[in-house]
Amino acid sequence: MKESAGMGRGFARRLLRNRLAAAGGAVILFFFLVSALPGLFSSHEPNRIDIVNILRPPSAAHPLGTDDLGRDVLARVVHGARVSLKVGFVAVGIATVLGLLVGLLSGFYGGWVDAVLMRFVDMMLCFPTFFLILSVIAFLEPSIWNIMAVIGLTGWMGVARLVRAETLSLKERDFVAAARAQGAGDARIILRHVLPNTLAPILVAATLGVAGAILTESALSFLGIGVQPPTPSWGNILTAGKDNIEYAWWLSLFPGLAILVTVLGYNLLGEGIRDAADPRLKGR
Template identity: 45%
Template sequence: MAKLSTNTGQSIEAVSARASGPWREAWRTFRRNRLALAGLIIIVFFILLAFLAPYISPYDYKEQVLTDRLQAPSAEHWFGTDDLGRDVFSRVLHGARISLWVGFFSVIGSIIAGALLGLVAGFYGKWADMLISRLFDILLAFPGILLAIAIVAILGPSLQNALLAIAIVNIPTYGRLVRSRVLSLRQEEFITSARTLGANNMRILFRHILPNSLTPLIVQGTLGIGTAIIEAAALGFLGMGAQPPDPEWGKMLSDSRQFLQKAPWTLIFPGLSIMLTVLGFNLLGDGLRDTLDPKMVK
């Protein structure tokens, strides 16, 4: 009986430990943030639209029916048609694929490049830190959208070049974040212990320092996706992003601006899509910051 009680007690402790793990606790905290949950729902909704766009679009987003041009929203065309008779609803659905693709992959590229540069600058210091920090200062000396425009102007207008430009512009944000984190971690006792046990620099960087720098990167990256989507829309609005007939939301706004009074629906629905998507990422990023940052008051 005593043995049974002991085993039962150990089982209860094990279950309790699993139930109160750091990720479960973070999820509980996150669920209590209704705005963050709303942001997550918005993002999941647009991601589902992007994946299902080829299957749920009522029309081909490239199909032009000039006899149906600038029709108001109706049962046949839920979001109306544009100046070439294309279904706006279908184009908004496929535009979600482009905008989310640019947002996610430009941020992933920025995080990878920025994290590597930040690790080197913060860990090795001296001339490496000075050189990389000056590079960050140069990039930050230019307004982000102007630097992106300059890069696309040099490389040529296209969606891929717009993605590359957005990634380059945002590298200093993540690089400086990781650098500051490395500077605070490299003198910690667990780093000293790892070095004493014979761990080399690469193992210390990627086994100990980088994993402990992921939390601020996740938060900043989530917020950065919304910013990247706005920057992609701005480049598309200027004709330097996605090229016709690709239905990028910013390009749709640019093509429809002359019909603001005659056919406002051609601007309203792409504009609302941009606003809601960016809002979703901002709400989710704020919620992750509140959940993952131990210094925040719960």
């Protein structure tokens, strides 16, 4: 039964039994810890320049080597984790709230509300997102807050479509008719009866969305219009790595690995949540 396969104890058990999802979750937890307590993982200052020790390969003093200004790469990667997480969560938070709002209104009211909102979604989807972000950032200060806002504002359409589809089917369910017969108004039906039942697919979309947002932020920072140096972010450490890739491989490899592992972690967890919430979708 779909209902009983909801978010109860069975859900947690199924999720943890999925080894890949559990591994993804562990990676995410690890990076949470890194962001919360960077001092635990690196004793160096991420922005302390050390002209004598530039581009040193990994050693005991600098486990991941140093960059072209002699800064400790481990310290920079560790402090960059916070940027990535922040961008990932805030951007996806914005996208999810917007997507929920549009999807619920569109699916529940149908008719011209639906037509207008969905055409707007189609319009937004026509823009190549990355170039849209590039041009918007070109007009704004390149700051982490602007990046989060722009990624969020260009990433809500998928959630909106998902929520709309769920709402369309949920509003025909008998328990919605029952709520109407009890005298519940639209607001109550949307908030108490429709919204809570859309949360499982939303959680999946949000988890996968965090991975996408982290990638986008890295790409923007890599191009120099994201997080501005000297604040470390995985993307802008890579930029420094690109200039020295012929003789300092460690400068590109480690931030790249951090991005890879984190994004993979979110994707695995997201797919695990999807399979655990609805076993029928398994293997798709």
